[in-house]
Amino acid sequence: MVKDAVRMNGEAAGSTRVSMVMTTIRQRIAGRSLTPGAKLPSVRGLAGTLKVSTSTVVDAYERLVAEGAILSRPGSGFYVASQAAPFSLSEVGPKLDRAVDPFWVSRQSLEAGEGGLKPGCGWLPPSWLPEESIRRALRALSRSEGPSLADYGSPLGLPPLRQIIARRMAERGIEASPDQVMLTESGTQSIDLLCRFLIEPGDTVLVDDPCYFNFHALLRAHRAKIVGVPYTASGPDLQVFAETCAEHRPRLYITNSAIHNPTGAVLSPVAAHRVLKLADQFDLTVIEDDIFADFEHVAAPRLAAFDGLDRVIHIGSFSKTLSASARCGFIAAKPEWIDGLTDLKIATTFGGGRLTSELVLNVLSDGNYRRHVDALRTRLSQAMADVSAKLKGLGITPWIEPQAGMFLWCRLPDDVDAAGVARVALERNVVLAPGNAFSLSQSATNFMRFNVSQMLGPRVFDVLRDAISQAKAPNGR
Secondary structure (H helix, E strand, C coil): CHHHHHHHHHHHHHHHHHHHHHHHHHHHHHHCCCCCCECCCCHHHHHHHHCCCCCCCHHHHHHCCCHHCCEEEEEEEEEEECCCCCCCCHCCCCCCCCCCCCCCCHHHHHHCCCEEEECCCCCCHHCCCCHHHHHHHHHHHCCCCHHHHHHCCCCCCCCCHHHHHHHHHHCCCCCCCHHHEECCHHHHHHHHHHHHHHHCCCCCEEEEEECCCCHHHHHHHHCCCEEEEEEECCCHHHHHHHHHHHHHHEEEEEEECCCCCCCCCCCCCHHHHHHHHHHCCCEEEEEEECCCCCHHCCCEEEEEEECCCCEEEEEECCCCCCCCCCHHHHHHECCCHHHHHHHHHHHHHCCCCCHHHHHHHHHHCCHHHHHHHHHHHHHHHHHHHHHHHHHHHCCCCCCCCCCCEEEEECCCCCCCHHHHHHHHHHCCCCCCEHHHHHCCCCCCEEEEEEEHCCCHHHEEEEEEEEHHHHHHHHCCC
């Protein structure tokens, strides 16, 4: 114990000395006593001047090289690098003139600064995720031997993790062997691979209206023809769905059936059976995106469960309940399609992300994960009730009261334009999700999606109240 404390204190002191050397060099560069192209003091010379070891100076110089502040010329020494253009804080501020399109919410949420609020984003706050379980898994991986830390993973993915995923799907009525499961880097990569595998440019793909905005972005990247079908509280409008299939003969339908994004609705068994009958009639393949599965209190109907993975491909990921940094998703499909998808995965990404898969496996194998998810459901239910009540106090009406999940799809008061409200809020560093970002027909002008987990402080509601007031004013100000 004493030895460990001495070692840790020594490491901290060494790190402080290295930082001191780096600060000295940075100050000399900033003060122009060292100009671009100038040679730095020798390692021994600077060590003597600053009264530190030569290894400390070497470590500091190597870190400055990694930062790009200086250059190493073997056999010659270290030199000040050519200086980049000055960094401007305005370059990282919100882009207020950006069009409200499928990229708007993603770009604003991902680029938001530390002080920004993100009630429009699609993920939980880091403090809601099992950070200690992830740290334990990382420590275990750091001590592991063999290929986990350095070798390619198999293209199909880590077998024990695929077994766990198959077992978890069985709990929701979906029968699939581990050989019918292929791991991916994310739910988004799953859809990208499936689009590469199943459609050609110009093919028609059906989506819900509204739907997750990145479905639009991905399909446009694949040059598909996108057709929207109005979504109801129990699933797609079945009459319009049938008419659209007859008119456009789509190749794919992409949907969430358990917890729908953005509406929070749940597919009914009647709608599920009808969708599958139409899929069979019109030779339609269905991609069922199920990344919110762990938020459910009671398992909703799954198209893949009714279909037996014949026409339905089931996908998911762990970014919503475990970590958005540990990117790991999966595809479950019939064996002949998994074989073709495996070849496609080799062609596009080569091996699988073994390190992340090992991390996810470690966390899922820990009994704490189930307890974490149980607590998360309770916490989300409480947040849903609290946020819903506060939004109603502002005249913002939920379209439905969702059974589970983190999204409220709401109508703003007095036909207020959601995009205008979002732009005003962005000026105060609050990222909102206006409805037309989700709507192919652009018929959700008065709607907005709220993430209840990101709305637990009063500032969000203060900004929202002011933004709505400004949007109601003449000329929107």
